[in-house]
Amino acid sequence: MTEAEFLNRFQRGPTGAWACTKPLKIDGPKGPVLIAQGESFRPGALFMGLDLAKELDRMAAMQRVASKLAGEAFSSAA
Secondary structure, X not given: OOHHHHHOOEEEOOOOOEEEOOOEEXXXXXXXXXXXXXXXXXXXXXXXXXEXXXXXXXXXXHHHHHHHHHHHHHHHHO
16 A cells, blocks of 8 residues: 555544544554544554654645646646
């Protein structure tokens, strides 16, 4: 699963918390972990030792930059 596909399984709320929009199974250190639809991750809370909200914010920022660069490349090619 790509970062974009992972990110697309979550939606950011106005408080900065991210909610899972579609169930997701990931490999954890002790085996598979299911993130249920509706499960929420707020900034500063750790999930398997990771601030998942912060990581999702980082992924979203990178995706916005990549989208912007792709759009600029498309418009300069036209």
